[in-house]
Amino acid sequence: MTATISRREFLRKTLAGAGFAVAVSLKPFVCEVWPQQRRAREEVEIFSPAAWVQVTSDNLVTVIVNKSEMGQGVTTSLPMIVAEELDADWDQVRFEIAPARERYLDPVSGRQYTGGSTSVRQMIAPLRTAGAIAREMLLRAAAETWKVPAASCAVVKGTVRHQVSGRSLTFGELCRQAARLPVPRQPAIKSKSPQRIVGSSVSRLDILDKIEGSAVFGMDVFVNDMLHASIARPPAFGAKPLAFDREAAGKVRGVRQVVPMERGIAVCADHLHQAWAGKKALNVRWSRGSHPELNTAGVENRLLPLLNKPGATAHSTGDCGPALGAASRKLRAHYTLPFLAHATMEPMNCTAHVRAEGCDIWAPVQDQTGAVDTACAITGLRPDQVLVYTTYLGGAFGRRLETDFVAEAVQLSKVVQKPVKVVWTREEDLQNDFYRPACACRIEAGLDAGGHIAAWRHKIAASSILERIAPDQVSDGVDPFAVQGLTDMPYEIPNLEVEYVKADLPVPVGFWRSAGYSYNTFAVESFMDELARAAGKDPVEFRLAHLKKNARATRLIEELVKSSGWGRHPRKGIGKGFAYHSSHGTHVAQVAEVAADEKKGALKILKVTCAVDCGTVISPDAVAAQMEGGIIFGLSAALKEEVEFTNGGVASHNFSGYEILAADETPEIEILMLPSGGTLGGIGAVGVPAVAPAIANAAFNLTGSRIRKLPLRARGARGRARAKNP
Template sequence: MFDATATRAGPTRRTFLKAGAAVGGAFLLGFHLPSAMAANAETTVFAPNAFIRIDRQGKVTLIMPQVEMGQGIYTTVAMILAEELDAAFDQVVLEAAPPNDALYANPTFRIQVTGNSNSVRAFWLPLRKAGAAARALLVEASARIWQVDPATCRTDSGEVFHDASGRKASYAALVEHTAGLTAPADPPLKSTANFKLIGQSLKRLDTPDKVNGKVIYGIDAMPPGVTFATLAACPVFGGKVGHVDDSKAKSLPGVRQIVVLDDLVAVVGDHMWAARQGLEALKITWVEGPNAAVSSDDVWKQLRAASEKEGVTARSVGDATGALSKGELIEAAYELPFLAHATMEPMNCTVHLTADSCEIWVGSQVLSRAQAVAAKITGLPLEKITVHNLLIGGGFGRRLEVDHIDKAVRIAQQVAAPVKVVWTREEDIRHDVYRPVYRDRLSATLSGGRIVGWKHRITGSSIIARWLPPAFQKGIDIDAIDSAADIPYDIPNLSVDYVRDEPPAMPTGFWRGVGPNNNVFAIESFMDELARKAGKDPVAFRRDMLGKAPRLQAVLDLAAAKAGWGNPLPPRMGRGIALQTSFGSYIATVAEAEVDEAGEIRVRRIVSAVDTGIVVNPDTVVAQVQGGLIFGLTAALYGEITIDRGRVQQSNFHDYRMLRIDQTPAIEVHLIKSGEAPGGIGETGTTAAPPALGNAIFAATGVRLRRLPIDRSLLAGRKVG
């Protein structure tokens, strides 16, 4: 078991696999390129497949199919491929893959996309096979030169060895000898016992340039002659531009051009300050459209009414209706608000458009869609659209959208120079694609201290219906029901249904954790309520229903032990537990929180135990869980987007708060060693933190919180003891 502890961390969507089946079965990427790509006597590079290039100097270039947005995937994916290739890791360099669904599609989604905490899950086997196939070719090349059986050769750190004769050859020396060889379709893979890189906490490949400032994010792109633009869209979603008085803006130094489109206005300048000053000087009259009267009250009224309707059945086991009619019926409803992404790097895109080409610099989680939207707008063929995919300063699902690219390309159509379009923070928060509002209604009956009847109704927007239509089947959004339809507890009679309700005015999209956010919060909060109703300890209550989930039982036991569950705490302090099986991983989290008499909350400590299968880089897994927990705590304590007169009311970090460094609790992450295939880890901490915190607050105060963010007025003046 790996252990990692941070005293202060300041400084399923797995069911998308079913979506693959829904759109024609699981897709496994083909790695063999045309024979012209193979090395020959005239070439200086060995390129056996879409992911590997080895030159005669021994440099191994990995063409990276996934994008780096802080989750450490550049290093983790490189480790997977280099492990099977048996490459010397210090000779590995990375090159971001160009847009190409045929070569670099994520096997789960069947498009080139990074998300769903599935980079490792999706590419675990394909990349291992790519590395193993390349290694087999290099062994065969050396065996032919030495006239020996390939089975008598071995590889290590970028070299092939024939121990019986004492000969060896570097991969670099073998490049020109691989011409004409055919890679095996199903090469043998290493056993886990022979892993040399996987399981090691290697230093991240992207860290040095982030420290020394050399790294290039999307916002850093500076093609020659670039101009700068910033924009304003109608403050009401769906509104249009009415009239623009630009006389004052045009007089400002550095302002070059005012671009007026039907749905936005942009100011182009010599630098960002000129563009922003010009934008503020504009007098814009908006045609606000049909959403101008929408408020948060309207959204919640509609959502609550929808949640009273029967939904589409997502899962049914036994006789839930019958079981719920016997004994005392326990009911609760849980609500989660709209949330913005508020990525540290605001939305941006740089475009150079000419009569016959379009060049784009951007950080995107959906590179092929970025290329496609530019082609649609310009009418240019895909091969004339060049997309440079740069590092992302925060994605969280926001950059699974291409609206910022759409706007930048349309602005570039009016500008006779490369133009960098940067959204202000205010524009970013007020024109996001928001995490949906959700309402979860749960009902249960108990017998003998166990749940015998269970009904869970999930009501909310369907992101899948818009983002991946083939996966939206029979009225079921597979993301919205994730971690609910596959609830791990042994419940003999259960029903899970889904009601689709699209909120007025507000666009909705993926947000770190998405479906499991609301479901894990609702289920684990309700589990605590049921445990208290049954007169049982919350850990013991859950453990009694995990006989069919040994991996979850193991993390529960470990987290409880490490957190000192059951040990006494001072008054106004409490511990809360939350379990989940999300994104192919198993996690148990204990939060320890203190609530003062004014209702202010201090999260003192969080302990998480994680079984994410084979751990490629333990340090990265720990960091991702820590980051996710902080992200989730932020949402639970502060996160909410509200609407008034069709307008988002929040605008920047003063009214859309982040957890601050002095508020960050001590965080411990304990990893269970496992031989199972890797799970996803980037979002599990986010979904774990809110229910664990809510349950800790109940333990400290006796106040049950069923809505986020936490309403401190419910806690103020609460007498405890």
């Protein structure tokens, strides 16, 4: 293989599926394509027995990662799985982001995407198999080279050794011979213990790029002869342009074309600041939109009445009606939560180049399959004619599962017949999101004479995410994501009824980190505390009494109680709150400690202690980081975040109007990893849901007042305490 490759040869070999391995380097001001891993302009032999792993004659092991790296560490945790099974030396391991191709589809979902805390869970089996295949073939290659039985050889830290003679060969030295061997269909998978790489704290493979600044995000992509585009977007939902000054925009220096689009009017220019100036010169006059009366208060006013309307049954166990009627003690409560934005650090962006024979896309995407489908729908090209180069993602949280920003770049490139880079401003990002649904719910429950839950009736009103993106998955009027945490309620309740009412609001909704669990867990865990008080029981003991069949949850909670000092009386002026959560095969329990600043009318979050059991831990560092990040994410939402509306559109325009938790407001966080050794669970989203109810329950134990509405920050006459941490 040569050290340089022309664009035509790159396309021909890649699109033909000839097995020619390539990587794409994206640097500021240049897009460079080179052969596998930039081999310092030297020829290398490639041994690639499976789609996910390559071993080359320069003794490097490259793991092909089909998931997007957005800070969660998949470019380290997935290679760890292969390296463990292959018994490679970690110093020889590298990674490459997979192109969007059928061979790199997630074997469980059948798509190439990153979301739902599924990356490691769904890729562990194929990656272990790939590593085992490579290990067996390298071992057999060495045995054939030495003409000895394979059983007398062993793979040890990147080499194959003959145990009798002490001879050894590196993986690189065995590449050519291994590539000639047949691929074993059922390789022997190593036992889980002992493990040398999995379960240890190895150095992240992407850390050097990020420290030295060479890591390339979507905003960093520049290709030759490209135009920059900025789009004037409607200020209200359903608003249409009534008039705009195309001529004035065209007179702005550097502006090359003005393109009306379905969701606005685009200005394409030589430089981004010229595109912004051209957009301003358009002076667009918009219609009032489809719901000009919509404002922040109106959202809640439209949700709460829905709880009095018939809904669709999402779950029913036992018979709630008679059980509630016979209960010794009944409770009822309402909870409301607002729309939330994703507010990623890096706003939406995409660079695309559409040509007659193909389309190149450079973007920070979570859904490569969706990006390809979007490009094909716009251009009429075949999937094998679309190349998606996934950059690092500056935050995602579900927002980059959408492909609206990809569609814009592809559409504009098709029209102007040049590469086009679309960059959103922070204001555009906050005002044109697919938001976490707002919701309102009503819970009615009854306790029996022994203080146990006899019946639980839960009704929730919220917008449907699936109605827009996958209507065929809405069954009998129920969006399963809207009732997450309810239909799979972890507690043992003999009579449980869950009802869903779809809210028809004009606000577009999408997946937000932990989806429906983010709001339903707040309601469930807050109400569990209310029931515990009504039953005269400790909140933790009350929960354990309803988790008797759940050994993992019981063990986790009991360990957290010991570590957090839950049973000890808190210091004066401090309240403690508890919450439990289970999803994606992972169990989480949290204790929050809060205090009050009477002079400032502020609630201080002092500490969050979190225990997590995700079954098996691949990368302890990644688990700890994801739990800490999830807790901070959940704290921000609980204490501050809320999308505001006015005149039929989004009023929140920047971080001055959509507050997020600052670094100096972050409390002490302690993570207790308590793996049970069971089936691998997800970790990306599970740190979020329990934070808000833990804080609310702590606030009650401190003040005696129940919090049933988020966020906690004060706003106008509502007088809610503005949360602030020391």
